[in-house]
Amino acid sequence: MTNKLLFEDLKPNTRISKLKIKKVISIFKNKIDIVKINDGYYELEKENGLLKNDSIQIISVTKSLIKQYLLYHFLPYNKCFVRKHVSYKDIATLCGISVPTARRNQNLLSILGLAYFTPSSNGYGKFDIVICDEYKNHFKKKNGGGGYITLTTDDLANFLDINCINELKVELKKLLWIDAAKKSRGKKIVFNKENLVNTLPEYIKKSSKLINNIIYSKNSRFKPLGNRLDITNYKSKSEFNKNFRDSTQKRILNLFNNGNFSFSSNYSDTLLRFKFKKPLLETNIKLESEKTLIVNELVNLSIEFGFKKVLIALNYMFDNTYYEDNININNIHNPGGFVRSFITKSILNIGSLY
The missing domain is CATH 1.10.10.10 (Winged helix-like DNA-binding domain superfamily/Winged helix DNA-binding domain)
Structure with missing residues (x-):
């Protein structure tokens, strides 16, 4: 696996x-x-x-x-x-x-x-x-x-685990059909098993057993069911992104909360101003709104570049903060912009897989 x-x-x-x-x-x-x-x-x-x-x-x-x-x-x-x-x-x-x-x-x-x-x-x-x-x-x-x-x-992991080239080609063909069916906007896209068979080399086409072994392979997530495919295991981009966003958002919030890090320079300044008194309700609302915007931007960057690169940039940012009266002082005004700049420069200078 x-x-x-x-x-x-x-x-x-x-x-x-x-x-x-x-x-x-x-x-x-x-x-x-x-x-x-x-x-x-x-x-x-x-x-x-x-x-x-x-x-x-x-x-x-x-x-x-x-x-x-x-x-x-x-x-x-x-x-x-x-x-x-x-x-x-x-x-x-x-x-x-x-x-x-x-x-x-x-x-x-x-x-x-x-x-x-x-x-x-x-x-x-x-x-x-x-x-x-x-x-x-x-x-x-x-x-x-x-x-x-x-x-x-998830698709990539499935492809990498397939050890037969013909099964791999058929699985790609199935995904193309599913994508067309999902984007048909009400138009019925009929599944044709022969389209999968045509993908296979001639020596396999001569044997119904070999054809079925490939098309109904245990490694396939999408088995033919009459004039359609079983897409129970199919996850759309929006479904995948929702799960990814939710899990990444939690990981980013944990990073900030576990280290008691401030989300931005404005966040630090506000906490310093109210260190001896309780912040107004309006102030708390503004801080929560800013935190939400920053986290969402960091999640978007994780989708664009991968979570690990965002994590490396955040650790660099955290290393350059300090504490004053138990309040973390972050001098970065726009963390999202800082992280994007850090990642793009790192890709340019170090590489896509730094």
Whole structure:
């Protein structure tokens, strides 16, 4: 089972292009596929490998490559959608694969035009990652967008635990159907089992037993039920975010309360003014309102960058406070802005997985 504690370095949810998922699903479905490499097209034969520059390069899409591609989307990025200073060891640990496999997968993702990387300026063996056309995910179709699906770290954990590439592809196909059905706005989207079967290679299609073993796999969260899928185990983005927000809000409040830390410079100043007398009701209301706004902003940053990064920034802020008459003095006027600035600078200078 995947260790979800590792996921605190990641964004809790992310957008992934539907077109790119369909591309990943369809690659190597046939005996011979056409793959664009640089400026030319080359025939790809699964048995013989990829013919390029009079040499044979063996190439195939494996379950680890698909998992690695999905993982890349969960890495926190800068404002230009660049994942900074990532190492093969980081990727290998998160995906549960070896470093050589992570390196090979990265090269293949670049060849297939799914993700590109450049050597990092920060440390030997590290690199920056750009996912192809990610910035277009929210564009309208006429502007080059192809739609996107939102995946959560719960989805990622499920994908990482699947050990059969065909089961993995079918599970992705099922999620695309569920997403379409959820967004149909009253229009009935009929589930067609044949669409899943078409995802499978020819040798599996010849056996009903093999087909059913994959489509009804015990590892699948969504079993076919007639003309629909059982989505009892499906959790929407809004449901996931609500649970994440509630748990993260409690963790952040505990951090402040357990250390008796002030929420901001204004919070500290107000407590100092009323240290010898009881604050007015109006003052208490204002303090609670400010506390709520600050905590909500920190929760939003946890969704954007991952809770661990918010925690590191808060610990840095706490280390630079002091106590006066048992009141914590915080000189930060806008903690949300401070934490955002701390995180973005850390990603730029240290990396997406600092």
